[in-house]
Amino acid sequence: MPIRGMVRRFLDLSLRRKLILSFLAVITMGGVITLMIGTRIEHQTIVSLAEAKVRHDLASAWMVYHERLNGIRDLMQLSADREFITEALRTGRPDGLAVRLNGIREKYGLDTLTLTDARGRVIVRSRRFEVSGDDQSGDPFVARALKGQVTAGTQIVSPDELLKEGDDLVERAYFKFVPTPLAAERPEDHQEDGMMLKAAAPVTDEGGALLGVLYGGLLFNRNYDLVDRVKEIVFKGEKYKGHDIGTATLFQNDLRISTNVLDDQGNRAVGTRVSREVNEAVLGRGMFYVGRAFVVTAWYITAYEPIRDIDNRIIGMLYVGMLERPYIDLRNRVMATFAGLAGLCVLFLLALLSFVARRITRPLAIMIEAADKIAGGDLSHRLEIGGKDEIGQLAHAFNGMTADLHDAREDLTQWGRTLERRVEERTQQLRETQDQLIRSEKLASLGKMAAGVAHEINNPLTAILINAHLLLERCEDHPSSRESLTLIAEETTRCAQIVSGLLDFARQTPAREVLADLNDIIDRTVQLLEKQAAVRNIQIEKNLDRSLPLVELDKNKIQQVFSNLTINACEAMPEGGTLRITSRLSRDGTRLEIVFADTGVGIPKENIPKLFDPFFTTKNFGTGLGLAVSYGIIRQRGGAIDVRSEVGRGATFTVRIPLESGAEKSEQSEDMS
Amino acid sequence: MTDLAKKVILVVDDEPTVCKSIREALLREDYEVDTALGGEEALRLSANKKYDVFIVDLMMPGISGLDLLKMLKSECPSSRIIMITGYPTMKNTLRAMQTGAYDFLPKPFLPSTLRNLVAKALGGGDTGSTPAG
Numbered sequence: 001m002p003i004r005g006m007v008r009r010f011l012d013l014s015l016r017r018k019l020i021l022s023f024l025a026v027i028t029m030g031g032v033i034t035l036m037i038g039t040r041i042e043h044q045t046i047v048s049l050a051e052a053k054v055r056h057d058l059a060s061a062w063m064v065y066h067e068r069l070n071g072i073r074d075l076m077q078l079s080a081d082r083e084f085i086t087e088a089l090r091t092g093r094p095d096g097l098a099v100r101l102n103g104i105r106e107k108y109g110l111d112t113l114t115l116t117d118a119r120g121r122v123i124v125r126s127r128r129f130e131v132s133g134d135d136q137s138g139d140p141f142v143a144r145a146l147k148g149q150v151t152a153g154t155q156i157v158s159p160d161e162l163l164k165e166g167d168d169l170v171e172r173a174y175f176k177f178v179p180t181p182l183a184a185e186r187p188e189d190h191q192e193d194g195m196m197l198k199a200a201a202p203v204t205d206e207g208g209a210l211l212g213v214l215y216g217g218l219l220f221n222r223n224y225d226l227v228d229r230v231k232e233i234v235f236k237g238e239k240y241k242g243h244d245i246g247t248a249t250l251f252q253n254d255l256r257i258s259t260n261v262l263d264d265q266g267n268r269a270v271g272t273r274v275s276r277e278v279n280e281a282v283l284g285r286g287m288f289y290v291g292r293a294f295v296v297t298a299w300y301i302t303a304y305e306p307i308r309d310i311d312n313r314i315i316g317m318l319y320v321g322m323l324e325r326p327y328i329d330l331r332n333r334v335m336a337t338f339a340g341l342a343g344l345c346v347l348f349l350l351a352l353l354s355f356v357a358r359r360i361t362r363p364l365a366i367m368i369e370a371a372d373k374i375a376g377g378d379l380s381h382r383l384e385i386g387g388k389d390e391i392g393q394l395a396h397a398f399n400g401m402t403a404d405l406h407d408a409r410e411d412l413t414q415w416g417r418t419l420e421r422r423v424e425e426r427t428q429q430l431r432e433t434q435d436q437l438i439r440s441e442k443l444a445s446l447g448k449m450a451a452g453v454a455h456e457i458n459n460p461l462t463a464i465l466i467n468a469h470l471l472l473e474r475c476e477d478h479p480s481s482r483e484s485l486t487l488i489a490e491e492t493t494r495c496a497q498i499v500s501g502l503l504d505f506a507r508q509t510p511a512r513e514v515l516a517d518l519n520d521i522i523d524r525t526v527q528l529l530e531k532q533a534a535v536r537n538i539q540i541e542k543n544l545d546r547s548l549p550l551v552e553l554d555k556n557k558i559q560q561v562f563s564n565l566t567i568n569a570c571e572a573m574p575e576g577g578t579l580r581i582t583s584r585l586s587r588d589g590t591r592l593e594i595v596f597a598d599t600g601v602g603i604p605k606e607n608i609p610k611l612f613d614p615f616f617t618t619k620n621f622g623t624g625l626g627l628a629v630s631y632g633i634i635r636q637r638g639g640a641i642d643v644r645s646e647v648g649r650g651a652t653f654t655v656r657i658p659l660e661s662g663a664e665k666s667e668q669s670e671d672m673s
Numbered sequence: 674m675t676d677l678a679k680k681v682i683l684v685v686d687d688e689p690t691v692c693k694s695i696r697e698a699l700l701r702e703d704y705e706v707d708t709a710l711g712g713e714e715a716l717r718l719s720a721n722k723k724y725d726v727f728i729v730d731l732m733m734p735g736i737s738g739l740d741l742l743k744m745l746k747s748e749c750p751s752s753r754i755i756m757i758t759g760y761p762t763m764k765n766t767l768r769a770m771q772t773g774a775y776d777f778l779p780k781p782f783l784p785s786t787l788r789n790l791v792a793k794a795l796g797g798g799d800t801g802s803t804p805a806g
Contacts, residue, residue, distance in 0.1 A: 451760055454759060454760055455732060455758075455759040455760040456759070457759070458758075458759030458760070458779075458780040458781055459686075459688040459690070459691050459759055459780065460690065461780065461781040462688075462691050462694065462695075462757075462759070462780040462781040462782065463688075463690040463691055463693070463694040464781075465781040465782070465783065466694035466695065466697070466698050466781075466782075466783075466784050466787075467694055467697070469698075469783055469784045469785070470694075470697055470698060470701075470784060473701070473784075492781065493781075496781045500779075503760065503761070
């Protein structure tokens with residue numbers, strides 16, 4: 001469905017376009033309807049105005065017509081009273097009458113002026129003296145005048161009658177039809193009779209007796225006085241773009257016999273005929289016709305009214321037409337003004353609409369952008385849309401929501417970080433605990449084993465040592481034997497020391513704890529080993545926190561530990577270096593930390609877990625018990641020793657001693673008793 | 674103390690090599706030295722002969738060194754008893770000294786150390802009941 005497709009495409013458009021298009025549609029529809037109604041009203045107004053005017057003009061034309069008719073009638077009536085006429089009739093001597101009548105006729109611009117006797121017989125024809133004696137009593141005008149009535153009206157005059165008045169009249173009356181497209185069909189192609197304004201008045205003597213009849217007329221055919229006078233009076237002879245603004249025409253039947261409508265050659269358009277439509281309405285039905293009509297060369301707003309003879313028969317038409325063009329132009333101007341105003345309104349509305357649409361859609365666009373940013377994780381983004389309308393409220397709510405979201409995420413992040421840190425701490429603690437557990441389990445089993453082994457080994461060692469010395473005593477004068485025996489004795493002694501150390505470690509002799517200052521112990525240790533270290537080009541730096549609290553511990557054992565660590569560090573720096581000893585309170589304030597950081601060769605990663613194992617040593621001297629014993633001592637105190645090291649980057653041993661003495665104390669106190 | 678009255682020493686240890694070695698070391702000093710490999714044998718021997726000094730291992734199967742010390746202390750109160758052990762602990766040492774040992778010698782030891790101690794025990798009169806502390 002194309003319509004459904006269009007609707008969908010419309011719905012997919014951006015909000016702004018939808019708004020503009022919708023409003024545009026409303027405006028356009030409103031505009032078109034207004035324009036249509038306006039045009040119609042305006043057209044009707046102008047048309048009715050024009051029609052009213054043309055009616056009025058036609059009425060004016062009729063006035064001119066009747067004025068002329070009345071003029072003839074008055075002339076007849078007045079002339080009929082003139083003495084020379086009554087005298088001539090009374091005496092029957094019409095000498096000089098013709099000349100005088102002709103003078104009157106010419107003076108008043110009539111075509112005919114004729115005098116009859118009391119029976120209607122022509123006495124004098126002013127136009128043609130020689131034709132007289134014919135009976136005019138059959139003429140309706142003459143007949144009425146013979147009865148004493150003054151009569152005036154319009155009359156169709158036959159060519160015979162015209163001929164009696166003169167050839168020129170016949171000629172003037174004669175028309176060959178000019179082919180006219182819209183005219184009704186007529187069998188004939190020409191017209192011979194003419195249309196005349198005519199008046200007749202009885203001539204009476206003093207006593208009122210009828211002497212004769214005076215009648216005169218004006219042939220309308222090709223006589224343009226009347227129509228031009230109408231034009232002059234009614235339309236003031238104005239022209240519009242080369243056309244006469246107003247025209248008048250006399251029709252005889254449907255034929256233009258007198259007009260100031262011009263044909264395309266600029267000649268008076270006589271001989272043409274009226275359209276069938278007008279013909280039927282006016283001539284056929286005797287109606288007053290008003291309407292547009294195409295008159296010869298242009299459109300006119302026209303009015304036609306039938307012309308009737310004195311017997312009330314329709315014999316022709318009087319026409320007045322106004323050029324339609326000025327009205328059309330007026331209408332067009334009004335229309336143009338109207339359309340221009342409408343266009344301006346539409347433009348203004350469009351601008352307003354565009355502004356409003358922008359006011360609505362721009363914040364939306366900003367919001368969409370903001371939503372994208374927020375979706376992308378930028379929760380600090382804020383909308384900068386003011387206003388108290390719905391958009392402003394929405395923006396405000398949006399900002400509130402984003403802020404909440406931001407806070408919530410901050411909380412979550414914070415919480416997550418805390419959680420992470422706690423997990424790390426716990427993991428570290430667990431690892432340490434596990435390490436310690438493994439170490440202490442190792443130590444426990446090792447202790448048991450060491451006790452057994454020591455006991456078993458000490459017996460053979462005793463035998464060897466005693467016998468070696470007995471032999472030594474015996475071979476005092478045997479130096480080479482003595483040497484060997486001395487070696488045996490010494491090595492046996494060393495064995496004994498190893499076993500002894502092992503036993504020390506396994507036995508964990510009870511601690512004798514007193515309140516002591518750790519820094520003092522460090523000082524003493526360093527003092528003892530300083531010179532030895534200096535010889536080996538090793539510097540010992542102390543970085544001690546002198547404000548550390550006193551703690552309960554076995555000074556000798558702790559010093560042993562520090563000595564072990566210091567000696568180990570020195571041995572790790574065969575080429576010299578620096579040992580930095582730091583004492584401090586742990587961050588949580590529950591432990592003392594003593595750090596031994598050397599710049600020595602470092603410890604391979606794989607060796608670190610084994611460092612505290614008894615007998616683990618990378619040196620070709622020593623018992624491998626130093627760190628194990630140290631660890632045992634610190635653990636007995638409830639503390640721990642950590643190692644961090646990398647090959648080539650030195651090693652850092654951290655001894656951690658809790659401020660509160662460890663729980664193992666009670667166990668040892670039993671041993672001490 | 675004359676040559677006629679040769680000092681008699683009994684060495685008690687479950688290890689024959691230890692007994693033999695100690696005997697050798699003391700024979701140089703002209704002592705009469707007997708050995709016993711256990712508590713029972715030591716008691717039997719001491720019943721027939723008066724020993725001036727007993728050298729007793731603390732840890733032996735059967736009668737333990739400490740028990741033997743107690744028994745010898747009651748039977749021959751004038752004899753000096755030196756305890757030796759391959760597993761010297763503070764606890765053992767203290768207990769031995771409290772029970773009445775003359776001294777306590779951890780294994781292994783030099784012959785000279787032993788001889789000095791024995792000489793001290795023999796010459797030192799009756800100071801043996803006082804614990805060394």
